Amino acid sequence: MKNLSKELVSRINDIAVPVRIMHVCGSHEHAIMENGIRSLLPEEVEIVAGPGCPVCVVPSREIDEALSLVNRDVTITTFGDMLRVPGSNQSLADAKSKGADVRVVYGINNAVELAEKNPEKKVVFIAAGFETTAPTTASTILNEPPENFSILSCHRLIPPALDFLISSGETNLNALIEPGHVCTIIGTKPFDHFSTKYGIPQATAGFNPLDILMAVYLILRQIKNDDPHVDNEYKRAVREEGNIVAQKAMDEVFTVKSREWRGFPKMPNSVLELKDEFTQYNARDIYDIEVKDVKEAPKGCICGPILRGLKRPTDCKLFGKSCNPMHPIGACMVSKEGTCNIAHRYTPKN
Template structure:
């Protein structure tokens, strides 16, 4: 492992040049920080974290929807990381402490089983990228009980990268998320190289995966051959998972919505098609809430999610904002850039 690491770093040094490379995966950021990968790279090669935490990018508006449901007496089921994500005025942890029926589940299957066991209405907050969307689709295609419905908060990576590259950040390369690409494949990301000349590499999750993906991107840039290369061939195929894609196509329609820290991004969110209205929480319940976004004073979660700042740039980081007392969403989840930096930044100095 040490010899391989040295060999890849030597290759990186041979093709080094000033480049800003973004990844969009909380697991990638964890690997990078835990293993001190930034400190191994030439100083002109900058690795920035983008919106790769699926919990962090859920806006306050959608937390507010879940809060409203719980306050109406609906049983709201969520992933554990969602519990303390701030809404406009309350988090779901606040509602739970006030007596609301908010329950943590490991996946949508647990929420469906709960709906079969209790008389109350059950809503599952379906957060996540293309990685978790197929499980939501499959459950909805399997005739769930009448008292079960979904609040879809699924977000899509390709249109968001298009937004970032086109409108937001000067990027020279992209490390693409292995988990997402196991579902969608590499084809939906090809346009970023064709349209913008961005070198790309799909990466797995160990340090060698990340380092080799960086080398591939630098090599593409040096040779002037931008494209998407698949470093993670042991899990990712060009066409992706066809069955998962077919299930998503049956259940979801594209909508244009905001992400936390972003404006509205066109066609970047999955909502349910009309034929699933009986299980769509936004249709089934009164969900007409005013548009709102809670940005705590001093929090720079938005620029961090857009790759324009690091946690260490925030005046609240490690002080008022910490994992036991998170101010912004990026500190709540273990996949959040601020949470990871809090735990491992000393290793990456």
């Protein structure tokens, strides 16, 4: 592996040109930081992290939607890393500390089991995640969970976010490393138009250091040959067409809506909501949830610019000081997939 790494770095140096590559995957950022990949690359080859953490991009509004259920005799179930994501004034962890019935589950199946065992309880599951976890939610709904179970859909779609970032020109990105986990579900086809329309070279990558280095090399080779397209470096898991069964389940259950992300304005066709025929499982409909006038970020937090690839965690005045994994102020410090959380673990301490 060491010799292969040296060979790849040598090839990258041979054809290196100024390029700003964005990835959108917490696992990729973890591999990059843990293995010091940025330090191996020539200065003109820059890798920046985009909105690759599914928990981090859930906006304050949706946390507030969940919090609106606290005083309505509802049991809220969620993943552990969602607990401390900030709403406009508090988090689910804050509500739990004050006696709210908020429970951590490992997956939607655990939430369904809780509802089945306690038919007198109204159980709501916060269904967060990208295309990777949406099929599990869809499958659960298709299997007709109990009447006392519902979901608050916070699922989001990666391609529309990338389209926004590219077309806005804000981040000056000119290449993409596509997320391996997402691509196992949707394949590589949804990313083709970034190359054909915008001339963006791309590579889908796995999660070890060699995967990342190979993706960088493939992108540089496309630039050298003036041939932008999607190279599938992660062929051992990703097919061009993706997982057709998972896509079919998602299409059956969800409709695509426009909504804001944390750090992003309202983006067209970027979130998944339950179709009308499944309204009996939609917590927004059941509880008539409506939240207005939401404050997006805690004072001093630059999570938004970090999620858009405009800033690095070390650019934030709060990073590693008042904001740390034990006391996260911004959403990017909460989850282990968050760019700030990862940077805190691997940035040398003074």
